[in-house]
Amino acid sequence: MTTLSPLGWMLAGGMTVARADEPAPPGPLPLPDDPALREEPVLNRIRFVPHARLSFSGFRLQLPTGRPALSARLALVADPIGLGIGELTLRGQAGWTWFALDAEVVVAGAVADGWSRKGLGNAKLNAAVVFGPAAVTNTLGLQVTLPKPEYSGAEMLSFWGTVPAATVRAGGLAIAYTGTTGALAWHLQTGLWYFPIVNGSALSAVDLEAMVAYEAPLAPGWALVTEAEAALGASPFQVRVLARGTPGRGWTADVGLVAPIPSIFTAPSLQVVSQVGRRF
Helix, strand or coil: CCCCCCCHHHHHHHHHHHHHHCCCCCCCCCCCCCCCCCCCCCCHHHHHCCCCCCCCCCCEEEEEECCCEEEEEEEECCCCCCEEEEEEEEEEEECCCEEEEEEEEEEEEEEEEEEEEEEEEEEEEEEEEEEEECCEEEEEEEEEEEECCCCCCCCCCCCCCCCCCHHHEEEEEEEEEEEEEEEEEEEEEEEEEEEEHHHHHHEEEEEEEEEEEEEEECCCCCCEEEEEEEEECCCCCEEEEEEEEEEECCCCEEEEEEEEEHHHHCCCCCCEEEEEEEEE
C-alpha cells in the first residue's frame, strides 16, 4: 500500500483540477444571418390570415371579400307620368382568404293610376377565386343569374328600378372579374343572357358590363361614394352618387341619387337609392 505525502496529494489534486479546466467540446455553429433561412411568422403569411383580403362596398359594385356581411339596398323611382317603382335587394356574402361567395335576391313593386304590380325579381349568385398582393385584391369567377320562378298567380314584372336584369325575368351566366385597391374598385363581366318569353320562346343576348367606383373620405365617419356603370341593352349608362355614414360596429348607411344616361335627358325621372349594411 502506497502512502502519498502531502506534496503528492497536492500534485494529484493539481492534476485533477487541470483535467477539469480543459475546454468543453465546441457547440454547433450559429446559422448564417440569411433572411431566407429565418422562418417568417405565420401571422404575416396572408394564406393563414382569415379575412386578410381587402373589401369594397359600393352600391351595385361590391367585392365579396373580407368579413361576412349582410346588406339591404332600396331604389325608388318617381316618373313624371305617375309611375312609382320600388326595388329592394337583399344581399349576403362570405369571404375567405382564397375564395368568396355572395348571393342576392330582389323584391319589387310598381303603382300607377289604376294599375299595380309586385313580385320577386331575379336572384344572383357569385363564386370567385381571390388572388393578388396585399395592396390589391382581385376576384375571378362565375356569376349566375337565376330567373324568378313562375307559379300560379304570379305577376309579371316588366319594369326596373336599378337595371333591367334585376327584375325583368332573365337568366344568365357570366365570367366576372372584380378588383380593388381599397378606395377604388372596378368590375368587368361578359357572358350570355337568356330572356324567357311567352309561348315557350326565348331571346338570347350578350352580357357585357363594366363598373368603376370610388369612396372618398369627407370627415370622420363620412364619405362620398361615386359609381359609374356601363352595360349593353336598356339603360346603358348609370352614374350614382351616395353619401355614406359609418357609425361604427361594422354598420354603414348610404343615401344618394342616380342619373341614367341618356334617359335622364329624354325621359327625366327622380331616382333615389339607399343602402344599409353590416360587416360581422
